[in-house]
Amino acid sequence: MNSPTVVDPPGCGCNECGDSQYVQLDRASARQIAHMVAGRMRNHTARELQVTVTTALPRGSESLLDGRTSRIEVRCGELSWDVTEYLGVSHAFFTQL
Numbered sequence: 001m002n003s004p005t006v007v008d009p010p011g012c013g014c015n016e017c018g019d020s021q022y023v024q025l026d027r028a029s030a031r032q033i034a035h036m037v038a039g040r041m042r043n044h045t046a047r048e049l050q051v052t053v054t055t056a057l058p059r060g061s062e063s064l065l066d067g068r069t070s071r072i073e074v075r076c077g078e079l080s081w082d083v084t085e086y087l088g089v090s091h092a093f094f095t096q097l
């Protein structure tokens with residue numbers, strides 16, 4: 001069975017969600033949300049997503065550019081997913097932009 005390719009709105013009752021071609025937002029896993037925000041799954045949610053990136057500055061750091069991403073959370077209303085483990089924490093987020 002193939003993995004879903006699209007994230008649909010919460011509570012979506014379409015045929016594709018029914019047969020797991022798509023997944024509705026309120027049933028999506030953190031891994032699927034990570035795929036969506038990384039552009040590897042399509043976003044059909046029609047919702048604004050809040051992405052919170054927590055950056056750790058090493059001791060003695062003098063610039064935000066020294067920061068390392070320590071946590072990435074995606075929120076949509078009452079729903080939230082910690083996608084850190086799927087998007088990686090080893091690189092400075094700001095220099096990736």
Ligand SMILES: [Zn+2]
Nearest residue numbers: 008012014017
């Ligand atoms: Zn659907």
